[in-house]
Amino acid sequence: MAANQLIDTATLAADSLFHVNGMVAVVTGGGTGIGLMMAKGLAENGASRVYILGRRLEVLEKAAMSIGKPSVKPLECDVTSKPSLQAAVEIIKQNEGFINLLICNSGIGGPQVKRPSPEMTLKEWADENFDVPMEEYTKTFAVNVSAVWFTTLVFLRLLDAGNKKGNIWQKSQVIATSSIGGFNKQNTGGYAYGQSKAAATHLVKQLAVALPNWDIRANVICPGLYPSEMSAPIIERGGCFGKDMIPLQRVGDEKDMTGAVLYLTSRAGAYCNGTVIVSDGGRLGLFPSTF
Template identity: 50%
Template sequence: MASSVDINEIFGVKDLVVVVTGGGSGLGLMMAQALEANGAIVYIIGRRKEALDRAASTAKHGNIRTIRGDITSKPDLEAAVAEIEAAHGYVNVVVANAGIGGPSLTDLPPQASLSDFRKHIWSWDAQHFNETFAVNVGGVFNTVAAFLGLLDAGNKRGNLKQRSQVIATSSIGAFNRSPLLGYAYGGSKAAVVHIFKQLSTSLGPYNIRANVIVPGFYPSEMTQGVIEQRNKTGWPKSVIPEERPGDEQDIAGAILFLVSQAGAYINGNVLVTDGGRLGVVPSTY
């Protein structure tokens, strides 16, 4: 019998159990909402109770569930695993989305002298610089490690045709050679891309896939100022060929593709969703 090509079967996410870190705002919230609206059970993990509660209140079916925790804390991650294990016994997808910015170049004057450039980067707080890597790399990696048992249980559960997977949210900052958001942010996001390529190889024998979403300009706390300014002045093709920032439908399409049967044959993939931004700036992609 021929396989079904019905769109609801191919792209359906009904009854998936998904974990999204940093799901209380920004891209994490958009992904959580898209998944839950289409039938998935979504656990969002974050540090801020108010943001988590607001996110849960937007659930279409009442299936955005909150867990307060810090991804840099192994005890917090273990507690989250225990809570989900008690409720379901397995997960199908973990989206390691939580991340922070770092010391940036946004306050550096245009065409700054070498002296000014040196003074600016030397003034950065070392703890802030290192914290960016602790969250964006260490926290993401530990999130994956914490949930491997439940991802394996998801495969054994057999509720889906596609195998379990981990997905990281990186950034085009990983590939952009003009580091407006700073070297710690771009470096940490580049590290995530490479680690997930390695994880796709390391986890393959255990039937767990690893993929990366690489967003460009999307609404978030980190990009709010830039997007508000550009919305006033416009988005020329020289900035983004699509002449706009990404929106909820754009990121929904990416996550629904990857976690559904449509993305079942995807492993070790780096999915850039940036409206063509990397094509018009110096980049290494």
């Protein structure tokens, strides 16, 4: 046992297994949607500091106020900019000196196109997709994949410092928010989104092989439909969801997401590395998919 490694005092009681007391966390895209749910769940369950990062400072400040915990700190950061990422790391380093958890949650939906149908000609389908500006297509990968990679890289030394700090029992960890869209072979309107999320999930699997060399774990959460700016049009169109769309007939909520995050970040999930958690009410099982 390392000299700075805490003794495992957890019992089998839920309040012992699932808390994150003393944890220092960073959540990108933490001002809205799933990121906000994650940040709130961590703050409500003992995290000593939760930095929520995003491009819109006013949104982050509103989110922090809505959580109502002094442990939640908004920090403006563009995850597609290396200088912005480095500036955020420097601020957190000065304030804390380390982190225990990085959640790479920022993401965008990307360009939407019509689904292929028997009535559509091959030319129509090809033109529909070719007309998408290449810059718009690749931007989806810049946010959903490249930003996850470079955000992880820039925070690794603070995660390493978290292990050396030994303030919590479980090892430092990277979690990425991917999507069931990365497993779904059937186009739902966003080829770039599905392809980028498949890449993001595989990225985490690669991290899960590389990072244990330095005692850092990597896991991924793949949500289905949860309330967010990205999913709002789908949820509004769907109204009441039948079993043919979501077997559990509802969208996910903050309790569902908090449960998933607390499992991975607490003592309960301390043995997880390379784990993929799907939280979708059974929706993925309705599509041709690989998981």
